[in-house]
Amino acid sequence: MSKRNIVAVDLGASSGRVMLAQWDAASQHIDLREVRRFASLRERRAGYDCWDLDHLEREIRAGLAQLDAENIVPDSIGIDTWGVDMVLLDKAGNRVGEAVSYRDKRTHGVMEQALRELGKETIYARTGIQFLPFNTLYQFRALSQQQPEWKAQVAHALMIPDYLHYRLTGKLNWEYTNATTTQLLNIESGEWDAELLAWAGASPSWFGKPTSPGNLIGHWRNANGAEIPVIAVTTHDTASAVLATPLTQENAAYLSSGTWSLMGFESLLPYASAEALRANITNEGGAEGYRVLKNIMGLWLLQRICTELRIDDLCALIAETEKEPACRALINPNDTRFINPDSMVNEIQNACAEQHMPVPQSAAALARCIFDSLALLYREVIQDLATLRGSAFRQLHVVGGGSQNQFLNQLCADACQIPVLAGPVEASTLGNVGCQLIALGELTDVADFRRCVATNFPLKTFEPLNNSAFRASEARFAALSQPAKELAYDKAD
Structure with missing residues (x-):
């Protein structure tokens, strides 16, 4: 296929966009168009600073509906967002509690508990991840200590982009680049670290095996019944941005x-x-x-x-x-x-x-x-x-x-x-697109995609x-x- 329509949903901590990338294989040209822009809303709920996930999902679906109205059928869809924040689901797939933001103060002092009880060197040797007071490791511990009524209902824990992919496809997935931001992934095995999960109070049963970027999660059905592939891109927005850095x-x-x-x-x-x-x-x-x-x-x-x-x-x-x-x-x-x-x-x-x-x-x-x-x-x-x-x-x-x-x-x-x-300015979006193009077989690898980025988006030198x-x-x-x-x-x- 010489031309492709790629939908990249790029959500930052301040705003989100549904973007359409039109790819011409013959010319190796990428044309980006913003379909819909919206705020990433945070609200105070039950005393916590929370993400409005329903708002995000509505805006994503509205962007996809707009493409339907234009008779544009995407060849694939992928979503990237910020890291560390999670969504809890029960056995029926319904949300448990709220998606508490990393900017909430509930984790204050929790990292210090981890350093005292587990040791800084031990945690770092197991994960290789920077010590940030809002890492998912400390969010789960805060959940166990402050919201036990939520924890008792949990069957699955998903990162934000994995949750939004789930809402489109009904399929659970744990994408690797975002999973690494949690400080719960073992750097040697690439699997969830049992010792750290136990300290955080998170059950290993809540998680599946992390999948590599480019994995096909499932399909989203548009208004005309067409089944559109949904691809687990580099779902951490920084990973997508780096992928698109020439x-x-x-x-x-x-x-x-x-x-x-x-x-x-x-x-x-x-x-x-x-x-x-x-x-x-x-x-x-x-x-x-x-x-x-x-x-x-x-x-x-x-x-x-x-x-x-x-x-x-x-x-x-x-x-x-x-x-x-x-x-x-x-x-x-x-x-x-x-x-x-x-x-x-x-x-x-x-x-x-x-x-x-x-x-x-x-x-x-x-x-x-x-x-x-x-x-x-x-x-x-x-x-x-x-x-x-x-x-x-x-x-x-x-x-x-x-x-x-x-x-x-x-x-x-x-x-x-x-x-x-x-x-490029739209680096996260482009990296999202690039991951999809590689998954679809349009490009060979990251180096191949970066050559396209350098050609399509000239740089300014300081x-x-x-x-x-x-x-x-x-x-x-x-x-x-x-x-x-x-x-x-x-x-x-």
Whole structure:
């Protein structure tokens, strides 16, 4: 077949889209079109911060219905989302309780319990996953302690994309890349770790064997009765984004920039040494091998500022931000105080005041504080990653929505002192599409797909400048008297 219609549902923690990719095999051309865009809603329910899954499903089905109305029959469908969050089902396949968001505070202190009772080295040796206070390991423990009435009814536990695939097909599936984010998958066997499940209070019977990306889950029937294949793509959105990153040399790193910033490199083998543990490196599953990376609190900080101050014109804000003095006020973006504060404006201002720095008052000053701090943190992380792998990086590929922020891209190049290649913007969607095209036999492998991405979506290069403000601020940033720059409640090694 020379032409294909591929539906990629790409759900981020802030918004979601139903996207149509039209593939022409003869020209190797990919044409992307947004069919429907919607918010990823979180609501307070029963005292918890929860995802509105019914809203997400309605919006996905509305997007598919729109394609039906246009007489477009998809060749396949795939869904990718954020990681760590889960959905509980009973024996009849009905939801149990709520899909509690990773930003909820129910896991506060739970990771510390795990470190005391299991040991940090033991957990890391078994999983190779970064210690984040909201990992699924700690969510299950919180469930056992706080919501035993939910736990008693559970027959299955699915990650968010697996649940949405289930709603389309009626088939259960546990896709590998998202499963690795749980900190419950054994890094040696690739299976669910019985010891960690037992500590978390989760039954092994709730889970099936993790499946590789590209697995056919089942079929969705459209309004005309056509059965459309539903494919388990790289369902973790970062895994999809990395799949679509046109990494052209061995010494290239990637930065998936959006609500979160995920910086790392690809490897056929995991890095789970004592040195990797000290650097809090994570080894998440990819389409091929591992994504060795660190999680960084990304543009979430800016998104919250814009929401609080009711700023709609981001381009105008960035233009004003460029006029602000560089590095006057700096914060640690990975401080857990910024995960979900009541007021991000107040939290940033308080953090600056506590460090005896000028307190940013205007929206532009707040944004400048965020951008400078992120760039300096990117510098620290890329140095950690280079030390771990034993060689310096020569390029940094920035993909995702944040790659459109040319000011931040330049700051990143200046701070890291390597060229930044920006694009593609729709990396998660494209990776979702690429996984489906490979599964359908249209492309051979990831390298084949990346060649298509590079041809279809030209990159913009930002060369590093000698930014004296960054040079002068590196020591000040490194010495911030805040928690170590990790997203963790624990401060000890």
